[in-house]
Amino acid sequence: MSLIKGFHHLTAGVSGAQEDIDFYVKLLGQSLVKKTVLLDGDEPIYHLYYGNANGDAGTLVTSFPFRQRGVKARPGSGQIRVINYSVPRDSLDFWQARFAARKLPFETVSTRFGEQRLRFQHPCGIEFDLVATERDTRPACVASDIPEQFAIRGVHSITLSLREVAESIIFMKEALDFRYVGEEGPYHRFEIAGGGPGTVVEFQHEPDRLQGSSIYGEGTIHHVAFAVDNVDQQMVLKDRLMSMGHIDTSESVHRNYFRSMYFKMPGGVMFEATTTDIGFLIDEPREALGAEFQLPPWLKERKDELLGRLEPIAV
Numbered sequence: 001m002s003l004i005k006g007f008h009h010l011t012a013g014v015s016g017a018q019e020d021i022d023f024y025v026k027l028l029g030q031s032l033v034k035k036t037v038l039l040d041g042d043e044p045i046y047h048l049y050y051g052n053a054n055g056d057a058g059t060l061v062t063s064f065p066f067r068q069r070g071v072k073a074r075p076g077s078g079q080i081r082v083i084n085y086s087v088p089r090d091s092l093d094f095w096q097a098r099f100a101a102r103k104l105p106f107e108t109v110s111t112r113f114g115e116q117r118l119r120f121q122h123p124c125g126i127e128f129d130l131v132a133t134e135r136d137t138r139p140a141c142v143a144s145d146i147p148e149q150f151a152i153r154g155v156h157s158i159t160l161s162l163r164e165v166a167e168s169i170i171f172m173k174e175a176l177d178f179r180y181v182g183e184e185g186p187y188h189r190f191e192i193a194g195g196g197p198g199t200v201v202e203f204q205h206e207p208d209r210l211q212g213s214s215i216y217g218e219g220t221i222h223h224v225a226f227a228v229d230n231v232d233q234q235m236v237l238k239d240r241l242m243s244m245g246h247i248d249t250s251e252s253v254h255r256n257y258f259r260s261m262y263f264k265m266p267g268g269v270m271f272e273a274t275t276t277d278i279g280f281l282i283d284e285p286r287e288a289l290g291a292e293f294q295l296p297p298w299l300k301e302r303k304d305e306l307l308g309r310l311e312p313i314a315v
């Protein structure tokens with residue numbers, strides 16, 4: 001058994017909070033499952049979590065709306081370039097019509113590793129693909145105006161932009177236990193655990209793409225978090241990374257809903273190993289996930305002050 005079970009979440013720096021909600025909830029039919037704040041730094045920035053209605057690991061994409069602070073990140077290599085959501089086969093026509101009705105640009109459907117995919121963009125410029133697959137058995141993300149037969153199932157895969165791939169291929173296999181699935185043009189594909197949607201990492205070899213920034217800021221995906229069972233498993237992974245010479249790993253950081261251990265892969269992309277043994281039900285029940293602004297115990301007294309410094313949002 002691999003330590004990593006698949007994706008937990010992806011985290012991106014976006015522009016405005018309201019346009020981010022409009023994109024994930026109103027356009028893509030995701031549920032806002034947690035409204036809280038970024039726990040690094042003194043100035044409040046929202047931390048918005050989107051996924052299926054249960055907030056299951058592997059469906060989660062989270063946003064820091066950084067326009068408020070005026071910090072822009074630079075897209076480039078050494079970053080996650082594309083978030084790929086999985087949708088059922090024969091659903092891309094529905095999504096093209098939906099984007100067209102809203103006058104949103106999208107590209108023509110392309111095929112990679114035998115799967116059709118539709119490229120579009122978040123308002124902050126981050127690239128997304130909808131990948132049509134029969135292999136995703138996870139429940140649909142429920143939305144009132146998206147029929148279940150076309151609805152997103154969760155994160156299918158991520159696409160990393162890398163200037164060089166050799167060391168990173170070794171790292172995925174030997175440090176993280178991913179299996180190498182194959183290559184197609186500049187793409188290399190890996191999967192872990194049971195394989196299939198929710199476990200797939202792709203490299204896009206782009207030797208001429210300039211290095212992107214690592215900061216929190218508008219317009220880039222900051223990191224990917226992989227699911228591990230608990231802190232014990234997280235520390236087994238940390239020890240393994242350290243023993244191989246990958247000593248730039250973080251401690252287990254308290255993130256209220258989980259514990260996070262951060263590490264950089266050789267191509268420069270920030271990875272995280274996240275525990276799944278706490279979860280989002282510690283401060284609100286399943287049926288009310290995302291309804292109220294939530295803060296960790298150590299910030300609760302400052303709720304009014306912090307909210308007053310954040311832009312108003314409505315779902």
Ligand SMILES: [Fe+2]
Nearest residue numbers: 011223225272
């Ligand atoms: Fe994270």
